[in-house]
Amino acid sequence: MASFLHLDTYLDTIERAAQRRDGRTLASLLSLSHQHAENDRLCVENPELEVSGRVNPPWQEVVATHLRTAWSRRRGAFDEAFDCQTIIVQAFSRAFQAMESENWPLPVMLTLAVDLRRLACRCAAAGYGKKPHEHLEKAADSIMGLFRVCASDSRATMEKSKKWGMMGLCNQLFKIYFRINKLNLCKPMVRAIDNLVWPKDRFSLAQAITYNYYTGRKAIFEDNFQDAQKFLSFAFHRCHRRAHSNKRQILIYLIPVRMLLGSLPRQQLLRKYSLLQFSGIATAVRSGNVLQLKQELERNEQFFISCGIYLILEKLRMITYRNLFKKVFLILGSFQLDIAAFTAALQFLQEEDADAELTQCIVANLIYEGKIRGYIAYQQQKLVVSKQQAFPSIFACGSN
Known part of the structure; x- marks a missing residue:
């Protein structure tokens, strides 16, 4: 689109786009x-x-306030620009709700929401506001107002429904709620999209990838690792092969989930996406080396915490115990195993406070999680394991 030398030319172009109901052009002119x-x-x-x-x-109000927003932003007055952008979103919301059986302005709506979120982030970075996340929370309220307008459109046909704007707005709200750590507020949005009666594949692929990325991350924090793997795998495999940074970002969450479900990453994959922080973790889990797992978590602690996956990786400790105890089982070649043998293995790997009581507790948890088939004979201080798959595949018990 050509640049504008005069305000009159810009305004005439906006009016022509509105008259033609050209949502994409109008969105660009209001971005x-x-x-x-x-x-x-x-x-x-x-x-x-x-x-x-x-x-x-x-x-009129949307365009005039947009120009004032751009003026404030050019001056570096991001708090004032945010206030103006909020007025734009509210004015658009009123006008859009009054449009019956029309959804051509959906690109405009998403553009306004994206700009509002970005201005809120600039305000947060600059330290504006009387309380933490004040502008981000206000932005979320305004965007949620748009989401309600779309979700409540029940009269229009599928092709002209405003509900096609729900996923794009949901993605903007995801970005805010994850940043301010209010994931509980995501549930109503996800439920609303899940309840749509038409096929979800009608949404744009870009929006679907972002949506699955965030629903996958949300599932992780709900300990729903099967769903997390499904959503994140969709996002990774549908993401464009040249979008290297985006695919890497998805893998940061998909790799721990797949490890929890029993699938360890290949070194080739980790090298390709510069995620060798997981290499030592995978080696430790595979070999049952709880000492190496502890060391790798400590060595890359800052990275794992910054990504919000440290506590998820801590859950790999039980799989590592399982693999260690399976080695003991294979070495001893018996279905009745002394608890002391497991304790000795833990002590050899410098497990803190490793004694018979801790070992029994670990074994009991592994039995409860289905990672060992057997029972503890407390009087004999033995683990009695099944003669059929005493240590089931992690995939078989991955949903526990």
């Missing part, structure tokens, strides 16, 4: 990422008079 938002001729403090003479309702 703070478009080149016009850097043009001093168009960033006007009080553009109401010019706008009212060239743009018809209901777009």
